[in-house]
Amino acid sequence: MGRAEERRARQRGGRRAAPKSSSRAAASGSVGAGTTGTTGTRASRRAAASRSSGKGGIRRFFTWKKLLGTFLGLCLLGMGAFIVLYLVIDIPPGNALAQEQSNIYKYAGGKTLTREGDVNREIVDLDQVPKPVQYTFVAAENKSFYKDAGIDLRGTARGLLNTLSGKGKQGGSTITQQYVKNYFLTQDQTVTRKLKELVISLKVDRQRSKDYILAGYINTSYYGRGAYGIQAAAQAYYRKDAKDLDVAEGAYLAALLQAPSQYDWAAASKTGKQLVKQRWNYVLNNMVEENWLDADKRDAMKFPVPEDPQGAQGLDGQTGYLVQAANNDLAKRLVADGSANDMDDAKAMVDAGGWTITLNIDKKKQAQLEKSVKDTLTSKLDAKKRSVDGDVQAGAVSVDPKTGKVLAMYGGVDYTKHFTNNATRTDYQPASTFKPLILAAALQEDAKTQGGDPITAKTIYDGTSKRPVVDSDGNKVGFAPPNEDDRNYGDVTVQTAMNQSINSVFAQMGVDVGMDEVMKVAGELGMDVENEQAVPAQTLGTMGASPLQMAGVYATLDNHGKKVTPALVASAEHKDHTVKFPNPIGEEVISREAADTVTSVLTGVVDDGTARTSVRDNPSRDGQQVAGKTGTSDNNKSAWFTGYTPGLVTSVGLFGEDAKTHAQVTLQGATGTLPGKGRVNGGGFPAQIWAAYTFGAMGKVTKFDLETDQGAAVQPTETPTPSESPSSTPSDEPTTKAPTTSAPESSPESSPEETPSGEVTTSEPVETPSSPEIELPGDPDDPQTQ
Incomplete structure (x- = not known):
């Protein structure tokens, strides 16, 4: 076969030709066999x-x-x-829950009064946490915290896988990641949240210092017992501030973060206690390993068993009144210093939380005042027997006249039952407790009588009941107030008129001084007279006032004429804001001689006047010198005693308030112990409360340092000389009119009452206002038989 044929054979067979070494004979063998x-x-x-x-x-x-x-x-x-x-993804603003804080309220001595807010948290700067305690949290959660970039890739990947597989929560995050989760995100276990956590953690680590991150972590974490943040946790478990924690205690709090409920010693099972002890040891061993704790000190440490949990502190009792008043004072100060535009803004700032507010309240004096009100008054009230007993409200404020600090405050029976603070309310008349201000104005202005005589403690006035008040020209001014029981005293000294609270004398004195001057001095002493009319009826205390205001006025007298503005709040601090409060002691508003003379005169009210039974004869007095004034308003809607020693001023007020409608009603017949269901006078319960508190709270017995030659403190008190009996027969029902050009035509209200001499009478005057808007109070301030 030629080459052409071989080539064709290969093409037909689809394969290479046989090797050339093969014999042609073999290639040309049997054709049939080859084909098959x-x-x-x-x-x-x-x-x-x-x-x-x-x-x-x-x-x-x-x-x-x-x-x-x-x-x-x-x-x-x-x-x-x-x-x-x-x-x-940017770093978002912190979520609202992580920023919520409670306000912390403290007594003057530093002990916590209460916390107020939905979240029990008080954010503290890291420098308020001892460095070794800081290390306990790093040792517990993230030893590489100071070196890492803020994330743990393996831990995060493990968390993502568990989330995808439905295995739920998975640890392993860094402190930075946990802080980001707490502060910027939520606790949701989702892939989206995990990815956001990773990105934000990287950014936070780059933009913030490690100290900033650690502070955020320990302030936002939950420790159990309702405590958010290390400060609240330190208080909840060890009754101390975070700055006072030691390493062992810090290690326990750090250990808690892994399982707060399970590791709370007070509630933990036997297994839980073993586990938290193991965790505590783990934390301390890590600290030794990182050279943050000396091994010998670590070996000497004992497990710090936490205190038992306390019940939640609320706003019941007096606490709510103190918190309410403190919040209001702080809000006013925020407006005054420009931190807030108005009171609404200021109150929103306070309600946002995070404030540590220290009050001037003395814990012991506060307890003493509460006890005095209870023992003297509230324990005797029984609304089931006498409906009027349910209408009795008491308020009191005690002030240090040398510093202006409010040392105690009684706002009512219970803040959760009666929300109005009786210590700060200004809707009741102070009645005859206003009379000393008239005398202060007379002395300050060197005023004279219609006859041209200087007004002093010895000046003689006509004490005839319903004597028409006349001006400098001898014209009647349309005001002729009756005395208590319509009693006529004839000619009496100013001292006697103060002792017996003779209305007709002080009504004329007010006009002699000039009502504009009287109101000016009253305002300078601390009364709120901005919207008050300078009319003769004001001499009987017809304007509204609070025990807080009256305590400030009398404290100014006690402080020799230097203005005292009662201060409830000592300081208010926020993480981002510290508020400065003005000095409660101001400049001299009336001369020392005028102030001291009024004080001297007011000692006669106690020793020979309407407060003698409750105060002078109190067995606990022990020779203590006291000045004060009683007051009982028209229809017995309020009763007062404001008194003072050289170191303590206290104003006590009782108010008749309908328990359902909150309208002003009479106090008459309260406790059912008064003769003939008589009045609740300023010389009765208010003076008794005052005496029980003051003589129990004061220290050593003291005397007034007075620069005056007038008044009962330096001269004997003259005995008043009553004149004939009332010329008119009192009616059963009072008639209140508003004369402007003629004497009043009102008749006294019938009510048995003990007079200064001890004689029980059956008539009771009702004074007349000078305008329809002003209710003229009577002044039955005599002590009563309880």
């Missing part, structure tokens, strides 16, 4: 080729190069996606 063999071989080769082609295709698809490329591609895709997330 060629067909079988061709089928066999096609099957083998098919098998070889299948294996080669899989290998070509899953080659190591393609797998590596795919992996790198996914990594690049993931990195690209993360970069996009990093660029898109």
Whole structure:
């Protein structure tokens, strides 16, 4: 066969020609056999080729190069996606819950009065936490905290996988990540939240210091017992501030964060106690390993068993009144210093929380005042027997006249039962407790009588009941107030008139001084007279006033004429704001001689006047010198005693308030112990409360340092000389009119009452206002038999 034929044979057979070494004879063998063999071989080769082609295709698809490329591609895709997330996700503002704090209220001595707010948290700066205590949290949660970039990739990946697989919460996050979760995000276990946590943690770590992050972490974490943040936790578990924690205590609080409920020693099971002890040891051992704690000190440490949990402190009792008054004072100060635009803004700032407000309240004196009110008054009230007993409200304020500090405040029976603070309310008349201000104005202005005589403690006035008041020209001014029981005293000294609270004398004195001058001096001493009319009826105390105001007025007298503005709040601090309060002691508003003379005169009210039974004869007095004034308003709607020693001024007020409608009503017949269901006078319960409190709260016995030659403190008190009996017969019902040009035509109200001489009478005057808006009070201030 030639070469051409061989080539054609190869083309037909689809294979290479036989090697040239093969003999042509063999190639030209039996044609039949060769044909059959060629067909079988061709089928066999096609099957083998098919098998070889299948294996080669899989290998070509899953080659190591393609797998590596795919992996790198996914990594690049993931990195690209993360970069996009990093660029898109910003550090958000802190969530509202993480920023909520309670306000902390403290007594003057530093002990906590209460906390107010939905979240028990008080954020503290990191420098308020001892450095070794800071390390306990790092040792417990994230030893590499000071070195890492804020994230734990393995822990985060594990958390993501568990989230995707439905296994729930997974630890392993860094302190930075936990802070970001607490402060910026939520506790939701989602892939989206995990990714955000990762990105924000990286950014926070780059933009904030480690100390900032650690402070945020320990202030936002939950420690159990309702305590958020280390300060609240320190108080909840060890009754101390965070700054006073030691390492062992800090290690326990750090250990708590892993399982607050399970590890709370007071509620933990036997297993829980074992676990928290193991966790506590783990924390301390890590500190030694990191050279944050000396090994010998660590070996000497004992497990610090926490205090038992306390009941939640609320606003019941007097606490709510103190908190309410403190908040109001702080809000006013925020407006005054420009921190807030108005009271609404200021109150919102206070309600936002985070304030530590220290009050001037003395814890012991506060307890003494509460006890005095209870023992003397509230324990005797029984609204089931006498409906009037349910209408009795008491308020009191005690002030240090040398510092202006409010040392005690009684706002009512219970803040959760009666929300109005009786110590600060100004809707009741102070009645005859206003009379000393008239005398102060007379002395300050060197005023004279109609006859041209200087007004002093010895000046003689006509004490006739209903005597028409006249001006400097001798003209009647349309005001002629009756005395108590319509009693006529004839000519009496100013001292006697103060002792017996003679209305007719002080009504005329007010006109002699000039009512404009009287109101001016009253305002300078501390009364709120801005919207009050300068009319003769004001001489009987017809304006509204509070025990807080009256305590300030009398404290100014006690302080020799230097203005005293009662201060309830000593300081208010916020993490971002410290408020400065003005000095409660101001400049001299009346001369020392005028102030001291009034004080001297007021000692006569106690020793020879309307407060003698409750105060002078109190067995606990022990020779203590006292000045004060009683007051009982028209229809017995209020009764007062404001008195003072050289170191303590206290104003006590009783108010008749309908328990349902809150309208002003009479106090008459309260406790059912008064003769003939008589009045509740200023010389009765108010003076008794005052004496029980003052003589129990004061220290050593003291005397007034007075620069005056007038008044009962330096001269004997003259005895009043009553004149004839009332010329008119009193009616059963009072008539109140508003004369402007003529004497009043009102008749006294019938009510048995003990007079200064001890005689029980059956008539009771009702004074007349000078205008329809002003209710003229009577002045039955005599002590009563209880």
